[in-house]
Amino acid sequence: MVSHAQGIGNVGNILEDKKGQRQGRRLVGIVDRDKKFHEQPYLAQFTLVVGGGKGPTDTHCIYQHPERTDQYIIVLNPACDLWLLKAARQAQLPLDEMGVPTELESFKDFSKQNGVTKNPKMRELLWRIQQARPPMYRELAEFVASIMDIAPPRYL
Known part of the structure; x- marks a missing residue:
């Protein structure tokens, strides 16, 4: 299921919601690199697991919740x-x-x-x-496929 939530605060609220805490339900939020990321209390709990996403060639980084390990945040760089x-x-x-x-x-x-x-x-x-499937898309698609246990995208 895909859900669109406008704004980093709303993404954090959806992940924190009781529905998002169901055992076995994997959730992936995608947000912009934003100074508000660590100001949102729930998102501030997430820890960096992939990349730094701050350099000019970094296209993203990935965070995971330390306790709800089936929850991830992809932070796009740039917006x-x-x-x-x-x-x-x-x-x-x-x-x-x-x-x-x-x-x-x-x-x-x-x-x-x-x-x-x-x-x-x-x-x-x-x-x-x-x-x-440009390289910056491919890397994210493969990550999401792997954690969601779906077939990885095929490349021509």
């Missing part, structure tokens, strides 16, 4: 909108032909629209990134 734009460029997608903004500020506006997860252009962008 999600720029991460998506970089992944699209790495995949050499024709954003202009897809009707998706190619400049960062316009892309940020596009990606922050209300209901963007239902926007056909955003859905196509995400699908094409998934199909192209």
Whole structure:
């Protein structure tokens, strides 16, 4: 199941919720690198398990809850909108032909629209990134597949 929660505080609240504490239920939250990460009380408990995610070439880092070891947080570096734009460029997608903004500020506006997860252009962008499997996407997809016990993505 995929659930979209706007804002780092809401992601933390969902993970902390009793539903998120059910035995055997694995949860993966994805948030932007944000100074608010450690200000959210529940997320502050998570410990770094993969990467540092702060350098210019680091695309993410992964945290795990020390007691609820089936809960993870992927912290994207840079923020999600720029991460998506970089992944699209790495995949050499024709954003202009897809009707998706190619400049960062316009892309940020596009990606922050209300209901963007239902926007056909955003859905196509995400699908094409998934199909192209650029390296920055592939690493995260393989990690999520491994902890969720699902078949790893196949590469052409």
